[in-house]
Amino acid sequence: MIQPAFADSLHPITWPEGYRAAASFTFDVDAESCTIAHDPSSTRRMSLMSHQSYGPKIAVPRLLQILDRQAIKATFFIPGFTAESYPDVVRRIADAGHEIAHHGYLHEPMQGIDAATEASYLDRGLEALANAAGIRPVGYRAPWWELNWQSPALLADRGFLYDSSLLDGDAPYRMAVAEGDSRDIVEIPVDWALDDWEQYGFYPGVTGSGVIESPAKALEMWTLEAQAHHSQGSCFVLTNHPFISGRPSRAVALEQLMERVKDLDGMWVTTLAEIAQHTKDTAQEIHTHARIDVPLFPGAGASFRPAQVKIPTLR
Amino acid sequence: MIQPAFADSLHPITWPEGYRAAASFTFDVDAESCTIAHDPSSTRRMSLMSHQSYGPKIAVPRLLQILDRQAIKATFFIPGFTAESYPDVVRRIADAGHEIAHHGYLHEPMQGIDAATEASYLDRGLEALANAAGIRPVGYRAPWWELNWQSPALLADRGFLYDSSLLDGDAPYRMAVAEGDSRDIVEIPVDWALDDWEQYGFYPGVTGSGVIESPAKALEMWTLEAQAHHSQGSCFVLTNHPFISGRPSRAVALEQLMERVKDLDGMWVTTLAEIAQHTKDTAQEIHTHARIDVPLFPGAGASFRPAQVKIPTLR
Amino acid sequence: MIQPAFADSLHPITWPEGYRAAASFTFDVDAESCTIAHDPSSTRRMSLMSHQSYGPKIAVPRLLQILDRQAIKATFFIPGFTAESYPDVVRRIADAGHEIAHHGYLHEPMQGIDAATEASYLDRGLEALANAAGIRPVGYRAPWWELNWQSPALLADRGFLYDSSLLDGDAPYRMAVAEGDSRDIVEIPVDWALDDWEQYGFYPGVTGSGVIESPAKALEMWTLEAQAHHSQGSCFVLTNHPFISGRPSRAVALEQLMERVKDLDGMWVTTLAEIAQHTKDTAQEIHTHARIDVPLFPGAGASFRPAQVKIPTLR
């Protein structure tokens, strides 16, 4: 038999009394925004738009029903454009007691943009959530999970409690917003294997591998990952998109997964906001990301030296 | 145990007496047309042409036998070019009591074409079906499922009862042909997960992911989706291409799926025309698609506001 | 229960006394040739060349052992370049009683080449097989399964008995070498689902989907297809590449497949040459491929009419 206890040594965490691990079900309600940001002319494609609208129109009501039946509070990341298009949907999510968090305005491409541009996306997204549903979110997830080095400080400037876009851990941690900046926010890491796009996503001329997996396969691999997080005492964060995972048999599989996760003894199933607040309140250490500064290859001189990272010994 | 009843709240439907859900097996008999439309020089490739011809030559006779054995009436979407190439095949399909529907003339690329061009494809397809088999179809499916905003009105102009190309629901509904146009047609939504191309399709230099799935996997995932539609009382629409799914072991799996779907208590297995007529006759509400009008990103001004969509509360 | 008898109606065949279906295991010994033809500079990549050489160096001896143990005679399609590089291997295959067939000289790209160029490839391949092992093949398979409309006549000119590159049937048939040419050769159709490349093939910067399947999955789907061919009385033709399918656990799975195929009652497991000769001797009908002649889209005039194909009614 395999001894299952191997934890995330770099981000040690103690869970609240009675819990040994945590899990959160999160939904990115991109709807039309991500395709429009990718290619504005996609608004001309009626079928594509209809495919994206499935999320707020059909899937979110269904998912709310499932979450209610399972008594789970989830976190919904909602681009401002979605909030303006479907204000009813946002209000209904909030009314059901779920967390609403920030996901850009139009699910904008984030690579290589400057701080002023990024700030304008953040502010416009905040404005949209406020107008649509009177909500001031404490959490942020970068579109495409593409955080920039400047992003944490911009989030701290706006009073955000946490981000959930990095991929460097199994548990939440406090991170300095920049080297030399004493402020910190909480980071709750994600993973591509816990995203539904790679399992199910496909639209011709937009993206996806072309392979569409069976819900039975996604259920199997997500169950294995939830069990492993449970064993090692870390934090399982699933990212689903309603327009993908709210379809009939996928919703059934997702509800089965929720039942399995709840059945794991001592699993704290809650929102990212709750997990972030607990982390902020209890974690002692603040993690600083060493930014690698590499001159463009191959002209590498003396400065071609990465920061040295200290890794503590695993308990 | 999971309570299975979560329906498509936006498109409520009551099925005919004795039925609680519906299912339709549809076949797009593209044959050579889709590859020629994609690349006209593909006619020079004898092997590719032979691969496409497998559909009408070998697969359709086999599928007709299966449908006869299973006592199922199916819907065949047939491009005009296929009807002209294989008039015998079209007549035999019709003679067996199946529905013949419109699928363009040469499975033309539909993105960005103007209304006059689209109208000419529609008319030429109608002419081909009339000439080949004396058929006037009531149903339409856009090539590549690529409906344009102008398409519904063009279909209404020609007296079509329904379209089956959008992806925004689990059940059929009546849709206004345009904002401000009082006419409506029925829409019967589809889904990429219920298409055989992503599971089986591959041809070098043409398309496909390169992965070819086992019929056992496709059977599993389509069964799960049929069960979920059955549970929630919505409409399962499978799209198969004879040149793909008519191959030996895939045809066996398809027949197994048919048996499973028929075994679902109260499942109405019929043509899309029957489902559309029932929807036209019984649905009260007419759904209007709010067309998003977004100025090309990032020049977004005051007009950068999407239509606000109302979503009814799920029963 | 499903009644399994649905045959390839267009290519009816009666198998030899005692048999009800046929199966052939074929191997394309491409080795380095296919990568060099694709990109001549690939000879500079030592690792890539080593990967290709695995076929003749390691896999073929292993496969010969398996075939001997299973008492199966197989068909090996060998490019001339492979025969010149590994004459020992070719002789050993021949000495074991297997069929050696033609597969181009350097596994050349075949699309769009003229008849003279194609003839030179054929002649050079014949010369190489003659020189390396004194063999005059009766069978041909086009590189990449890419047959040209001119190919059948070129094959008849050189006395070939059969080709195995088209994808339009489940059973062998006699085909006219061209419209208006009274000569015919036998065609034994293939299928991408019965090729190992899509299941296992991957090399960075060369090709493959990036997904590598388990031998358990390939074994499952090939078994299903063999069973379906057996049920309907047609011809199962598997195409394996030694450098792909000769690796340890894939070879084990292939041997398991051979055992299963042999266990199917009345399955004639033999070479393509035997199947072709039987077809030539017994098939009455000669199939003429109607060449589609489409003016380049969208300039389609009166000539934009496909040949009308007659499909016999399925028994």
Next chain:
Amino acid sequence: MIQPAFADSLHPITWPEGYRAAASFTFDVDAESCTIAHDPSSTRRMSLMSHQSYGPKIAVPRLLQILDRQAIKATFFIPGFTAESYPDVVRRIADAGHEIAHHGYLHEPMQGIDAATEASYLDRGLEALANAAGIRPVGYRAPWWELNWQSPALLADRGFLYDSSLLDGDAPYRMAVAEGDSRDIVEIPVDWALDDWEQYGFYPGVTGSGVIESPAKALEMWTLEAQAHHSQGSCFVLTNHPFISGRPSRAVALEQLMERVKDLDGMWVTTLAEIAQHTKDTAQEIHTHARIDVPLFPGAGASFRPAQVKIPTLR
């Protein structure tokens, strides 16, 4: 029942007393290096960098725990840049008794570089491993497994015992460093099916097929391959990347695989250095790779002749 004994006839090997086959678990600790080498501007992507840093920060400590629990000594291929970024991690690996081997400096692209450039990468990698942890490696694995024809001699010049980058066998062998050079090094072949990238790897805009497999599937196919190597007496070499395979449920599956491999009777589970030394000490034959010299296609003259390779008869 299938008789399982078919060995790698070209590279016969006798294992140490008491063993009938060998297995090695190897880890390529690429961390940030491979993405930076692929695209230097990727250092600007905080999320991408965080994803790569998961390897040394979270995964390596976990993998060291697993290896300790399983009492397995593994081989870690570490680019110099990783060693400089995470010297602690390298020292901890070495302190636990595992082998540290060479994997370039920045996981540089290797195709088409000249010998001087390649030498500079080798030397810079050696310097980094020496500085970070006082290590002089005896083993080398080319970045992307892309060995050049010039590489073996460069390795011999620097006293390397072995390389593990070619894909032409199931067992280690001695290879001449070049035609006409009497020196030899040991080659321990690898295979793409035994790499974790194709099973699990995906990062938008970087690479991967987009499909992410379940650990259950990878465990199945790697178990089958280990069993097949065991049966035939050859050498199973698994290549895992900590940032990919160190994630929770994949690490669990990897530990299950280790248990299964250890349970195979007479399986020698050890480092590549041990296997290489044994090969150097006991193998009689030295394998010379015949370099194919093909003039650029299609200008092929008399020189267009490959070297003729002799393949011994399988015992």
